[in-house]
Amino acid sequence: MDLKTKLVYQWAKMRIRAIESYRDNAREIQLKQLKRLLGRLERTEFGRRHALTRNCSYHDFASRTPVQSYEEVKADVERMIRGERDILIPGSCRWYAKSSGTTNDKSKYIPVPYTHLHDCHYRGGGDALWLYLRNYPDSRFFSTKGLVLGGSHAPIDLGSNSSAGDLSAILVQHMPALGALMRVPSTKTLLMDEWGAKMKAIVREVASAKVGSLSGVPSWMMVMLKEVLDYTGADNISEVWPSLEVFFHGGISFEPYREAYQELIPSTTMRYEETYNASEGFVAIQDDPSQRGMLLMLDYGTFYEFVPVEAIDESADPICDPTAPIPLWEVEPGKNYAILMSTLGGLYRYLIGDTVQFTSINPYRIIITGRTKHFINAFGEELMVANADRAIARASYETKSKVAEYTAAPHFFHDEGKGRHDWLIEFSTPPADIDTFARVLDEELQKLNSDYEAKRYMDMTLKPLALQVAPSGLFHRWLDEKGKLGGQHKIPRLANSRKHLDELLGMISQTNA
Numbered sequence: 001m002d003l004k005t006k007l008v009y010q011w012a013k014m015r016i017r018a019i020e021s022y023r024d025n026a027r028e029i030q031l032k033q034l035k036r037l038l039g040r041l042e043r044t045e046f047g048r049r050h051a052l053t054r055n056c057s058y059h060d061f062a063s064r065t066p067v068q069s070y071e072e073v074k075a076d077v078e079r080m081i082r083g084e085r086d087i088l089i090p091g092s093c094r095w096y097a098k099s100s101g102t103t104n105d106k107s108k109y110i111p112v113p114y115t116h117l118h119d120c121h122y123r124g125g126g127d128a129l130w131l132y133l134r135n136y137p138d139s140r141f142f143s144t145k146g147l148v149l150g151g152s153h154a155p156i157d158l159g160s161n162s163s164a165g166d167l168s169a170i171l172v173q174h175m176p177a178l179g180a181l182m183r184v185p186s187t188k189t190l191l192m193d194e195w196g197a198k199m200k201a202i203v204r205e206v207a208s209a210k211v212g213s214l215s216g217v218p219s220w221m222m223v224m225l226k227e228v229l230d231y232t233g234a235d236n237i238s239e240v241w242p243s244l245e246v247f248f249h250g251g252i253s254f255e256p257y258r259e260a261y262q263e264l265i266p267s268t269t270m271r272y273e274e275t276y277n278a279s280e281g282f283v284a285i286q287d288d289p290s291q292r293g294m295l296l297m298l299d300y301g302t303f304y305e306f307v308p309v310e311a312i313d314e315s316a317d318p319i320c321d322p323t324a325p326i327p328l329w330e331v332e333p334g335k336n337y338a339i340l341m342s343t344l345g346g347l348y349r350y351l352i353g354d355t356v357q358f359t360s361i362n363p364y365r366i367i368i369t370g371r372t373k374h375f376i377n378a379f380g381e382e383l384m385v386a387n388a389d390r391a392i393a394r395a396s397y398e399t400k401s402k403v404a405e406y407t408a409a410p411h412f413f414h415d416e417g418k419g420r421h422d423w424l425i426e427f428s429t430p431p432a433d434i435d436t437f438a439r440v441l442d443e444e445l446q447k448l449n450s451d452y453e454a455k456r457y458m459d460m461t462l463k464p465l466a467l468q469v470a471p472s473g474l475f476h477r478w479l480d481e482k483g484k485l486g487g488q489h490k491i492p493r494l495a496n497s498r499k500h501l502d503e504l505l506g507m508i509s510q511t512n513a
Helices: 005-012 015-022 022-041 045-049 059-064 070-081 112-137 167-174 179-184 193-206 218-232 255-263 387-401 434-446 451-459 472-481 499-512
Strands: 094-099 107-111 143-146 156-157 162-165 210-218 244-249 271-278 281-285 294-296 302-310 337-342 350-361 365-372 402-413 418-429 465-467
Touching: 005 112, 015 022, 022 045, 022 059, 022 302, 070 107, 112 167, 112 244, 112 281, 143 179, 162 167, 167 337, 193 218, 210 218, 218 244, 218 255, 218 402, 255 365, 255 387, 255 402, 271 294, 281 337, 281 365, 365 387, 387 402, 387 418, 387 434, 402 472, 402 499, 418 499, 434 451, 434 465, 472 499
Parallel strands: 094 162, 143 210, 210 244, 244 271, 418 465
Antiparallel strands: 094 107, 156 162, 271 281, 281 294, 294 365, 302 337, 337 350, 350 365, 402 418
16 A cells, blocks of 8 residues: 555555454344334324334334335325424434336435444445455555446435435535545536536546546446547547556446446456445445355344245235245345345335345445346346346357447237346447347356246246347436436336337337338
8 A cells, every 4th residue: 555545544454454354253143123213203294103122122123114115204204304203203304315207207206314324324435445455455545536327416404404416416415525535527527417427527527536446327327438548549448547446336237247347447446336325325445356145234222024936016015925024144145135224314124126146144245136116027037137138148249249328128928928038238339140149148047047948848837038229328318217317326227117118219219110
């Protein structure tokens, strides 16, 4: 490490020891978080409604508190936005993270009180850095600038001193002084609303900066890096930023983008670190590059429970069997679980919509496998986004191609009682032969998913997938039409419904008409 980085890292050693204690004390740490939450809950209307006090056991908490989605908490959140106090948290909440909506609403507003912002989101960002420095003592992190690419702020005045915006923008606006000092571009630029103008401003500011790290969503960071190359005329990013050493990425799987990043950044010392920071809370960090999965962060004021995905039905009331959720210490490796979070932000036994598998339980490491709604199970195949991402990556490697975006949905042949998956893929580097790509993709899906393989056996239930190539920029135009261009907005990869796919295909038809 250079002197600056070494001096800052000295402050992190005690924190590193606390994280390393997760291995031996996971249950005790989690129960301590629950006790902290219960102490706050007894001072709220929600706590009184469900007879929750600091003396409640885990069994009391689980039996008295229903599993909830946004629909169940929406009324209380709206009361908080109107300025009512002591509803879900003690006191009031000024900021709300605006995220993708539900069936009945365009947007969700997730409370982000300062305690939660500080003890969860910012602690997660700090821990990601400390773990990185522990693993790579040759880092010169604090001798360079960190390029942060977040969502457009577009602050919404919700009234009663309440405001909403993208979580990434809320984090930027309230960033501690050290982080703000180390970051590019400027706060003013990062909080610009219109994505196109914002991208141009970012590129102008960062092209000549001494950038050593990147933070953001892989898809949108890729767009920005290509803009930097166009602006500078350089052949690759290593020419622009020779000190670049790490990309802290999250939001979507990195696998479909890995090869493209290695081409854009040919440096042999470049590293890629995955983080999992949802609007509801900072969940996990890649702590060991030799291990698969991210370390579940246990002491952020969050209490975790997990529901086997087969027990979830978000269209039902209740959402799942009340006996289905289990605490962390009862999970099994290799099973798909939906995450329930209880947080300092005022969400309790809240179904955040992500699904995970545990790759180890000592310590607890997870991989994100998809969303409770973003999968295809139209024919019993249970195809998860994690399967699709890995198969896309393999097919890209085999055919020397690069995928920019994709989505897939089922196609029913009702007269035959069969179906197939229809894929729409936008390539940044197309394969020489599309049929070969489709064949390899189908074969890889069968290797990765035994249920898919069984349904594909002799075309008994599933016919071979169909692949259509999307014109360049289609997915971004689709997001733009929905007012979701840029930042942390994501393409829905898989769905049981054809709604998104048919909208995209309709745009192609209109263009060709």
